[in-house]
Amino acid sequence: MVGNRVCVIGAGPSGITAAKNCIENGLDVIVFEKNDKVGGNWVFNSKTGHSSVYENTFLISSKIWSEFEDFPMPSSFPDYPSHVQLQNYFESYARNFGVLEKVKFDHTVIGAKPVGEKGWSITFIDNTGTEKIEVFDYVMVSNGHHNVPKYPTYPGNYSGKFLHSHDFKGVDESWRDKQVLVIGAGNSACDISVEASRMTKTVHMSMRSPQWFFPKFIFGQPGDVFAARSKWLPRKLRQYGLKALVRLIQGPYSRYGLPENTTLPLNTHPTLNSDLMDFIRHGRIKPMPAIKSWDGLTIQFVDGTKKDFDIVCAATGYWTVFPFFDENLIDFKELAQIPLYKKMMHEKFSNLYFIGLFQPIGCIWPLADYQAKLACLEILGKYERPKDMHTAVDYELKNRHFDFGPGQRHAMEVDFHTFREELKKELKKAGVDIGKPPVGNPKRYKDFSRVN
Incomplete structure (x- = not known):
């Protein structure tokens, strides 16, 4: 029994x-x-x-x-x-x-x-x-x-400080005035980018694909509380409404140096961060495309850009x-x-x-x-x-x-x-x-x- x-x-x-x-x-x-x-x-x-x-x-x-x-x-x-x-x-x-x-x-x-x-x-x-x-x-x-963290791999070898968001516990003096690259554009990547940008010279944030970035508050209400009021609407109507609302609040992503997202909201996991857009426009965070390769401290991106980084943090899931x-x-x-x-x-x-x-x-x-x-x-x-x-x-x-x-x-x-x-x-x-x-x-x- x-x-x-x-x-x-x-x-x-x-x-x-x-x-x-x-x-x-x-x-x-x-x-x-x-x-x-x-x-x-x-x-x-x-x-x-x-x-x-x-x-x-x-x-x-x-x-x-x-x-x-x-x-x-x-x-x-x-x-x-x-x-x-x-x-x-x-x-x-x-x-x-x-x-x-x-x-x-x-x-x-x-x-x-x-x-x-x-x-x-x-x-x-x-x-x-x-x-x-x-x-x-x-x-x-x-x-x-x-x-079990996922670690990204690229041709070549990186010789600077490398860590996964799994091991990120905060920013200390060792990060001060350093050039930092965060790989990823999810919630952890954005949180780490904002946190690091308060102490480093500039944080670059590399993303492979466009994302939807939502503020944590919409019209003074937490975003999920606001969104719950429309849960009775048909799925597509909710998505198009959310797309229009984000565009109204933030404007075109191109103004932030971010790639425009051609998918509807909620078809990909959304990123919630109320500071990211401000920090980008303040010049503290710079969006970058995907990485092509790395060699020593130098990282090359798929658009041909090359830059040296002291610290790389992979928020890659x-x-x-x-x-x-x-x-x-x-x-x-x-x-x-x-x-x-x-x-x-x-x-x-x-x-x-x-x-x-x-x-x-x-x-x-x-x-x-x-x-x-x-x-x-x-x-x-x-x-x-x-x-x-x-x-x-x-x-x-x-x-x-x-x-x-x-x-x-x-x-x-x-x-x-x-x-x-x-x-x-x-x-x-x-x-x-x-x-x-x-x-x-x-x-x-x-x-x-x-x-x-």
Whole structure:
């Protein structure tokens, strides 16, 4: 008989909500966390080799659309909280729901494989450095995918200081008056470019393809709060409306030295940064095309431009890799789309769940909570996944929320509101009606003080 012992890997935001739902449903759960705090990447760590926020990181989705729906962020938090505030929030969340007692800190999972008919053997290094093995009935993988950096390669060799955004913790005196190149144009690349430009001579930002850059506030409201008001509109109308709005606010990208984007907004993952455009026009950041080659300190771009750089930071993303799985068992690394039903259920393993392994146009956390609810309901026999999982997964892969571009950058992309409705529909099959979150209702924050 199958038991209800659950292993949750990771105590970041997705891991603690997975554990919370297990506890609420009476499941026997243990969480393995390789660090000494909950919060995952949001726990600042000055050591390199550990994926964490850098010193001045702020959230890029608003608190209203980022908080767990059963645990609002306090009214004292700004629209876009800092990593310190968020780490306190996650700590309070875990404490409030009894998750902390279930977490084994400084325990690193190094192996996970099926055992017997309906179990998983989990190999881990405990906080004394001892390797151990425990067997569980179910596994919830909740450690995200920001673990194995993607490094760009070009002809030649670069001899200056080179780092990936994975190891960027902030700008110190060693950056002062240096010539810096940031590779990439996503959220991390723009944040690092702005941060570095406050101390360096000039930051050049190299991008392979045009991007959409959105301000964090639109007409005085957080961008996602403003956008949520139009979620009922047809997809194309939303996209054309957003395109016109960005053009109205920012003007043509050519005025900033940026390539014009010929795709519609939301067909590529948007970049949110309210400082980038100003810093470009201030002359602190200079957009550049893709890199062609490098030689010593000299980097040549595809337009023929050559320039020397002291520091190069590659904000070029991560591989979707889970080192504790054998590649013959689970291998998503080279895939342009991740073949999981509702981004969480594997076709071959009914006792394995991925919680939070998606990239929304919005925030992961509240939807990871929905996924965890669904997983627990299936464990308890209250929800039944599609009988033909192969067909169900294939249908999802062929019917994406937007016309996301090809390649691994959009392998996990979803639209927040569309995906939320999809998960609500699945939960309703199990008799759980989520309803509407009280977005924009100030009463939800009144006297809320569980975060300290």
